[in-house]
Amino acid sequence: MPIALHYAARTDLGLGSKSRNEDSGYAGPDLLILADGMGGHAAGDVASSTVVGELVDLDGENLGADDALLQLGEAVRRANDRLRDEMDASEDLEGMGTTLIAMLRSGTKLALANIGDSRAFMMRGGTFSQITKDHSFVQALLDEGRITPEEAEHHPQRSLVTRVLTGRDDDIPDLSLREAQIGDRYLLCSDGLSDYVAGATIEDIMRHGGTPAETADRLIAIALRASTRDNVTVVVADVVDQAEPVHNQPQVVGAAAARHTAGDHAVEPAAAPQTPAEKAAALSREANTPAYDQQPPHGSGPAGPQLAEEGPRKPRAAWLRWGALGGVIALALLVAAFVGYRWSQQQFYVGEQGGLVTIYQGVPQDLGPISLHSVDSKTDIAVSDLPSFYRDRVDGTISASDRNQAIGIVEDLRVEMVKCQIGAADGSACTP
Template sequence: MPFAFHYAARSDVGMVRSNNEDSGYAGPRLLAMADGMGGHAGGDVASSTVIASLVELDDDAISGREVSQALLDRIHAANTELGDQIRHDSSLDGMGTTLIALLRSHDKVVLAHIGDSRAFLVREGQVTQITKDHSFVQNLVDEGRITQQEAQTHPQRSLVTRVLTGDAHDEPDLVVRQGRIGDRYLICSDGLSDYVARDTIDEVLLGVPDPGECADRLVALALRAGAPDNVTVVVGDIVDAGRSTAPSTVPEVVGAAAARRGGTRPIPLTPAAKAAALTKEATGAGDDEPDDRVTLAEEGPRSRRGLALRLAAALVVAGVVLAGGSYAAYAWSQQQYYLAASDGVVSVYRGVDQTLGPVALSSEEYATTIAVDDLPPSYQESLERGIEASDRSDADARVSDLRLQAQACRWSRSNGEICQTVPSSWTQPTATPTPTPSPTATPSASPSPSGSTAPTSATPGRSRTPVTPLPPTTSAPVTS
């Protein structure tokens, strides 16, 4: 049975932004959405460039395993073009874009994804998110440091860890899915998913049959929620291509890659004309083209003086916002501390144990003389994952506790005994599913190096939650 997409694409600049950095495309075989970043310095250029590179796939007759490679090749080519543009124009340095692309081949759908834009599948009355964000906050969720609910309001939820930036190491996730008649796909920018509740999105996807009406409704809900970011949605239903009322085969392009004169309705273009127009728009060529060429959404009437003034003003605003957001994110990370193993000893780090591309968000504050091998096994495991501290003084206190643990462990081993832990001012996580610390085992007495007795306790179990130790217990620190 021949399949086809019944599709719609919509985009809106949002309630705060002055320009649209999103680009969306919907066609008979291809659904794609890119969320650019970099402000007027290149966000719209990045998203338009990538979408322009993909649209030819909507025409090509590709089948079998070739379709996956064809999609990946086009993404790599688009990413290479981003790098070339940055090298030739320093003002574009820092631009990048997310991407979600769905390419249909017979009854298969190839999904490519990089960044924090999202894709959802509606099948048999159930809505499922089929992508995982490439973001700093998602890493925290994966590591168990925060819950999915906490991630929705985390102050750094906009920090992405993987996007297309022109770097040769940028690599999307690629999966092949089995298509079914009746499936519905939604791909969207975070302007929708960050501001409209998931259950509301599900309700609209399940309750509005027509893709165009569904897309309109989702954009309207995001605007009603006061979404400050650009909002772009692409909806595609898998239908029987041989049915009496066949869906439209005219592609739709929206956002930074298309001209819109109000509302969210796209201007339909043929794939060949659209590819040429998007390429000119991304490179800045063709200023003297006739009025039917594709233009950026924020350009309006083509007065060069007016455009220059608007561009200059927007550059100032975008620069302030981007600089402020980047500084806030970095400042927050530099208020964090954690302990980890380094060259066989315990070291204290300032920042968070994450990287954003080539940028590390932590640096070594100081190295201690505590040998990791001197610590009980459970503490060594915690160090491998990283022991978080609330501030510098808390980190210093944890170093003192680890020094005590190492001293007690060395003494136990020197006397042929199993290394034990001693009570301290903080407790490692236990295996209980609740955040309440489990009771510490009754200490037993053993001679200390100084001739006194040092209490020991049962070795703590491994935690089902992340490396962050539980709050301090009421046990008093051991005195020598």
């Protein structure tokens, strides 16, 4: 029986410190995309929107099932090459990357491409399941049986990805083909949802959330209620009988919404959801944004116009009040600095010193002339002996909640070093 997709895409900046949305999402009649960008400066949003812009031409191509999978893989390769071109053209973009989930419909088949730790789920016949596999450090620990699924949910390194699109030749996604059935419901989401909202809660909303648009709104709202510190983006799609009237227009959200056209497809940003939770989050952000363009009325002081019953303010009294306020603020800053320093010295991280993997106490920052870190212990592991991925992570430092966890990270690195040395000895692909 011919099928169609009924879909909705939604996004929110989240409640963290990010000033721009680095996620991108697209939902069209035959194509669903979610990309979670990463990198410094504007790189994250550039990466995710670039990839969406390269893939969107696949929507409406009417490809055969096998050809759809081939064309999807080729489109991802082209998008990855485009990332490399963008980085070559601008030093500010060097090191950017993005996760990607893309679903391309062909008849009753869905071609799926996945790389990174964004996730795709399916609800079928009352059963809710994850249909993608994370490319992450924590997933590798799970596969090796070194941690349990419960431990994985709260692991401090759960955001450490092992494969994303970064413009390198070996950035290859997982590709698969599945049969779609009428009644299926699919969810593509960034980790702004999956890292902050329990799987059982996501399942309940997917099961009882209403239309795709209502479900997407509820998922964004619950992520905000869970105080997500990351951008949060969802794409929800129902598989329906093609005979059912579907009035969806293509929707683009997040960083890719700046692209008013993608290829030959005109796409418009979906209207921002207006759930109570999102309104509260927006008001919270506005309340913390200084209104520099608003000046007090002429003749009014910092506290507004003078009330008749106050009488004239005496200059000396005003000076004393401001002096006292300044003293209180200075004391509060000193207390905050002391508390912050004490907290920093309770932290640990793994980094490099003299070419060796080293455990540090503190945080990898300085406060003016004050160093907030010191060497706790050096190991005998040479950073140069680690696989390139783990070398990069040590160079960027790996945080730990306490010294025992830092020691555990070091032991994990030792295992990876040994595995790589064994692989180099027997001629396998693993080389430092």
